[in-house]
Amino acid sequence: MQDSSIKLGIVVAEFNYDITHLMLDRAISHAKFLNAEVRAVFKVPGTFEIPLAVKQLLSRDDIDCVVTLGAVIKGETKHDEVIANQVARLVSDLSLEFNKPVSLGIIGPGATHEQAMERIEEYSTRAVESAVKMARRMRSMMEGSSSVNIE
Incomplete structure (x- = not known):
């Protein structure tokens, strides 16, 4: 019988790694809980680099979906807003281009370090x-089910 578990890739930003490595741990744990297989973990320098890694993973036949993880912390300028908004748009575009789900597990913009720490569990598990x-x-x-409201 063919393996029907969902195979996912995870892209995680190394910037703010004190937050994102905890997000990665929780995401992997939650994937196991959901009986999904993590096929690849792609670490990128920062959130800005996430879309390119997402594109690489989506092009693989052994990846059904991709989870993005990052933390964009508010600074003194609007840089966090620019980064978070552009990355969200680009990963959404890639999802449509490849016809595969890409979830947004990126904390921010506008989050403080403390707020990001408080949101680790929520953002990582919801993204998975x-x-x-x-x-x-x-x-x-795709298999012809008449209803897609599946738990």
Whole structure:
């Protein structure tokens, strides 16, 4: 019988790694809980580099969906807003281009370091949950199911 588990890739930013490495740990743990297989972890220098890594993973046949993890902390300028908004738009565009789910597990913009620490669990697990659910529902739809409201 063919393995039907969801195979995912995770792209994680190394910038603010005191936050993102904890996000990665929780994301991997939650993927296992959901019976999804993490096929690749792609570490990038910062959140700005996430879209290129997402594109690389989406081009692989053994990846059903991609989870993005990062923390864009507010500084004295609007740089955090520019980065977070552009990355969100680009990963959404890539999801549509490759017809595979990409979830947004990026804390910010506007978050302080303390707020980001408080959101580690929520953002990482929700990102995995979203990607896996969408991949399962899309698979079900492609297999001809008349309903895609699958838990």
